[in-house]
Amino acid sequence: xxxxxxxxxxxxxxxxxxxxxxxxxxxxxxxxxxxxxxxxxxxxxxxxxxxxxxxxxxxxxxxxxxxxxxxxxxxxxxxxxxxxxxxxxxxxxxxxxxxxxxxxxxxxxxxxxxxxxxxxxxxxxxxxxxxxxxxxxxxxxxxxxxxxxxxx
Amino acid sequence: xxxxxxxxxxxxxxxxxxxxxxxxxxxxxxxxxxxxxxxxxxxxxxxxxxxxxxxxxxxxxxxx
Numbered sequence: 001x002x003x004x005x006x007x008x009x010x011x012x013x014x015x016x017x018x019x020x021x022x023x024x025x026x027x028x029x030x031x032x033x034x035x036x037x038x039x040x041x042x043x044x045x046x047x048x049x050x051x052x053x054x055x056x057x058x059x060x061x062x063x064x065x066x067x068x069x070x071x072x073x074x075x076x077x078x079x080x081x082x083x084x085x086x087x088x089x090x091x092x093x094x095x096x097x098x099x100x101x102x103x104x105x106x107x108x109x110x111x112x113x114x115x116x117x118x119x120x121x122x123x124x125x126x127x128x129x130x131x132x133x134x135x136x137x138x139x140x141x142x143x144x145x146x147x148x149x150x151x152x
Numbered sequence: 153x154x155x156x157x158x159x160x161x162x163x164x165x166x167x168x169x170x171x172x173x174x175x176x177x178x179x180x181x182x183x184x185x186x187x188x189x190x191x192x193x194x195x196x197x198x199x200x201x202x203x204x205x206x207x208x209x210x211x212x213x214x215x216x
Contacts, residue, residue, distance in 0.1 A: 093175075093176055094159045094174065094176065095175060095177075096159070096175050096176070096178070097177075098178065098179050098193070099180060100181075101180075104193055104203070108159065108175070109157050109158050109159065110158060110159050110161050111158045112161045112163070113160065113161065115164070115165035115216075116165075126161075128163070128169055128195075129195065130193065130194060130195060130202075130203065131197045132196045132197035132214060132216060138169070138195070149197055151180075151194070151197065151199075151203065152179065152180045152181070152203060
């Protein structure tokens with residue numbers, strides 16, 4: 001679980017800028033919910049490299065779609081305030097959210113107790129498997145897409 | 153009273169996810185329920201009452 005738990009400062013993290021904002025992508029948080037590219041393929045296109053093209057849409061459109069990301073794998077900051085270290089977008093209240101055909105996403109102050117009774121390392125956000133097929137139990141590893149899991 | 157703020161997520165062996173505490177619950181249709189205190193969420197993929205557990209894991213003999 002160690003690997004999954006290191007939420008921040010991963011080498012694979014990416015950032016993409018236009019004149020106004022910088023969009024951050026944290027691959028370890030990404031559950032491939034497909035929201036971003038269904039909403040705005042002109043900017044978020046997983047078949048292209050780099051997969052984010054900041055010239056593809058106006059800033060307000062990009063912000064709208066970044067805010068829709070269910071797991072905060074996408075985040076943004078205004079370039080003006082980029083020196084500030086505040087961690088934007090973290091929910092102030094505890095939230096449990098069910099993703100259609102996907103995992104249960106939790107955000108906030110949670111204690112996760114594993115099947116062995118031991119507490120997992122604290123995380124601000126985690127995706128818990130609902131399909132029964134993850135190889136990283138109890139966390140989601142994206143297998144639900146492979147097996148075609150359907151569930152409200 | 154200790155840790156009154158933390159929501160507890162208990163992964164039950166061969167069974168569902170037991171969520172307890174004060175939290176906002178959002179279902180897959182976007183419906184929001186404010187004051188949930190306890191829920192059992194299906195983890196085997198087999199419930200007929202998803203996202204909630206209906207005991208199906210016992211029938212299908214889930215091990216996880």
